[in-house]
Amino acid sequence: MSWAAVLVLGAGTYLMRLAGIVLRDRLSVPERVERYLDLAATALLVALVATATLTEGGGFAGWARPAGVLVGAVAAWRRVPFVLVVVLAAGTAAGLRVLGVP
Amino acid sequence: MRSFSRTLAALHRDDLRDALALAAAIAVVGASFGALAGTAGVPFVLMVALSVVVFAGASQFLVVAVVAAGGNVFAAVAAGLLMNARHVPFGLAIGGTIADRWPARLLGAHLLVDEVVAFSRARGSGPRGRTAYWTCGFLLFAFWNAGAVVGRLAGSAIPDPAAFGVDAAFPAALLALLLPALRRADARRVGLAAAVVALAAAPFLPAGVPVIVGLVGLLAARTATVARGES
Numbered sequence: 001m002s003w004a005a006v007l008v009l010g011a012g013t014y015l016m017r018l019a020g021i022v023l024r025d026r027l028s029v030p031e032r033v034e035r036y037l038d039l040a041a042t043a044l045l046v047a048l049v050a051t052a053t054l055t056e057g058g059g060f061a062g063w064a065r066p067a068g069v070l071v072g073a074v075a076a077w078r079r080v081p082f083v084l085v086v087v088l089a090a091g092t093a094a095g096l097r098v099l100g101v102p
Numbered sequence: 103m104r105s106f107s108r109t110l111a112a113l114h115r116d117d118l119r120d121a122l123a124l125a126a127a128i129a130v131v132g133a134s135f136g137a138l139a140g141t142a143g144v145p146f147v148l149m150v151a152l153s154v155v156v157f158a159g160a161s162q163f164l165v166v167a168v169v170a171a172g173g174n175v176f177a178a179v180a181a182g183l184l185m186n187a188r189h190v191p192f193g194l195a196i197g198g199t200i201a202d203r204w205p206a207r208l209l210g211a212h213l214l215v216d217e218v219v220a221f222s223r224a225r226g227s228g229p230r231g232r233t234a235y236w237t238c239g240f241l242l243f244a245f246w247n248a249g250a251v252v253g254r255l256a257g258s259a260i261p262d263p264a265a266f267g268v269d270a271a272f273p274a275a276l277l278a279l280l281l282p283a284l285r286r287a288d289a290r291r292v293g294l295a296a297a298v299v300a301l302a303a304a305p306f307l308p309a310g311v312p313v314i315v316g317l318v319g320l321l322a323a324r325t326a327t328v329a330r331g332e333s
Binding site for chain 2: 001002003005006007008009010012013014016017018019020021022023024025035036037038039040041042043044045046047048049050051052053054055057058059061064065066067068069071072073075076077082083085086087088089090091092093094095097
């Protein structure tokens with residue numbers, strides 16, 4: 001680990017964060033394209049939810065995590081307050097692990 | 103400063119509470135990052151710099167894990183950058199929400215994190231969404247870095263965050279934040295396709311890349327639009 005690694009990763013990540021914002025400011029985006037930009041964010045976030053729920057290092061993440069996410073998802077769908085959604089998801093996964101579920 | 107106080111005035115109590123819930127969870131993950139960095143022998147100042155300057159958890163874990171395993175750091179940095187490429191489309195999607203002026207945009211760009219994007223989007227692109235972006239962004243930044251410092255100092259005394267189920271909390275929180283967007287049928291189609299593609303790609307691609315491949319899910323929006331146009 002070196003300062004060069006930190007600076008390259010930091011500068012590269014920041015420039016990518018800024019790039020989208022700059023592009024959005026410079027381009028006049030037609031409504032149809034704006035819909036796609038919005039859908040792209042949805043696609044990325046749902047893909048993130050799916051992979052973070054079910055996979056770990058390219059393999060299956062085990063049952064405790066998806067079970068926790070499922071409980072949180074049902075709670076969110078039933079309009080349970082956000083804080084409780086987070087606590088229920090974490091609590092379910094943690095509880096199952098105490099019981100020996102991987 | 104006036105625009106800042108105006109932004110702060112639009113802060114909803116519920117939004118602050120919800121952002122604090124996310125921040126608490128991220129502090130736990132930050133602590134485990136700090137502990138891992140200690141185990142990997144990353145010097146304290148370098149660990150803090152990595153955490154403050156990069157502020158993208160998954161790529162930080164990736165780099166430190168490679169260091170711990172004695173791997174090639176620059177290959178890990180390249181993989182981390184690839185992983186963080188998703189921030190470009192995120193910026194395109196919510197760039198207009200962040201701020202109107204450049205100094206604020208330059209600062210706000212650094213707070214562009216998955217959870218902040220989802221948190222802000224769930225509150226629309228108006229003043230409430232903007233305030234939510236900054237509130238959530240500042241809190242996550244503060245709690246992530248504070249957590250990392252605590253974890254680095256506590257070292258092996260920090261338990262595995264999986265023991266708290268934090269790994270389940272984040273996907274569930276993101277999903278809850280996505281529900282308003284998923285009320286639209288085209289967003290549901292795109293989301294479902296993105297999830298299927300990303301999961302199918304996960305065993306074959308390096309960490310983070312399957313998420314970007316999920317953009318293929320956008321094809322589900324297009325097909326349906328064309329189909330509707332023909333009928």
